[in-house]
Amino acid sequence: MTFLVTGATGFIGSAVVRSLQRSGASIRVLARKSSNRRNLDGLDIELFEGDLMDRTSLDAALVGCEGLFHVAADYRLWARHPETVADTNVIGTRNIMMAAGEAGVPRIVYTSTVATLGLHADDQPTDENTSAQAEELIGAYKRSKFQAEEDVRKLVAEDGLAAVIVNPSTPVGPRDIKPTPTGRMIVKAASGKMPAYVDTGLNLVHVDDVADGHLAAFDKGRVGERYILGGENWSLQRILCEIANIVGRTPPRFRISPGLVLPLAYLAQGWTRISGGEEPFVTVDGVRMARKRMFFDCGKARRDLGYRPRPVIDALVDAVNWFRAEGYLS
Helix, strand or coil: CEEEEECCCCHHHHHHHHHHHHCCCEEEEEECCCCCCHHHCCCCCEEEECCCCCHHHHHHHHCCCCEEEECCCCCCCCCCCHHHHHHHHHHHHHHHHHHHHHHCCCCEEEECCHHHECCCCCCCCECCCCECCHHHCCHHHHHHHHHHHHHHHHHHHHHCCCEEEEEECEEECCCCCCCCHHHHHHHHHHCCCCCEEECCEEEEEEHHHHHHHHHHHHHHCCCCCEEEECCEEEEHHHHHHHHHHHHCCCCCCEEECHHHHHHHHHHHHHHHHHHCCCCCCCCHHHHHHCCCCECECCHHHHHHHCCCCCCHHHHHHHHHHHHHHCCCCC
16 A cells, blocks of 8 residues: 655654554655655655645645555744744645545544643543643644644545544654654753753653554544544653653752743743744743643543553653764753
């Protein structure tokens, strides 16, 4: 079978490509001319240069495809121009889904995020039945991914689009070249630059398990359904302590409230805007999101897809080892 993967140069997308390669599939990838293609080195793929905003390039890449994995997304918790995040995540998703529908692609997996799901006030894990409320859609990334998922569901219901939705939690592991916000946290912690922590929590999962979950969703998922591809729910304190243990550093001892961090986030964003730098490590939206523990239940994927993520400690070890080997750690 021939598959097209968007976002293949990125963290999750490159893992999906490797999972497909292990299955013996024929793989096409869509990549922008300016993209860093380091994650594709040595892979047996057919590369199509294009862009989600260029419908002609999408039509060309989809000719003869029997499956589409739309993984591409703009994942940033701060952007100098937030509208660019919406363009990629909303308009780009509409473009590729409509192109796939018109090309007659028989099966699609759309990569959403757990950011489209609601959170419980008592920190109990959320499942696929709870959608986020308006007040929980903090920042351009969450809002755009929520809208994009709604658009995909509408195309399924009204146009018969054969799409299955997957909602990864917080992937960690090798090939996080950007790195993602979570990857940046791991680098900081492993470098001994996070002496304190906020009382929050995340659902962590190995990126390669997320990739395998994509293939399971293609094979076994029900059209129009969504599946959380997660791992284990850990407090931020535990995450940072485990990273410290992996690298042989002293774990952080001080807990600080989000209210104390928020002014620092405003200052960091202001300085980044003035200096022209990249996304600051501490962002206002990130602090606001940290007020709740982002815990999720991937039981549906386990039952319906046969999804079996490995222990999270293995994911953290792989992430730290990769960052160390690639020279990210100071």
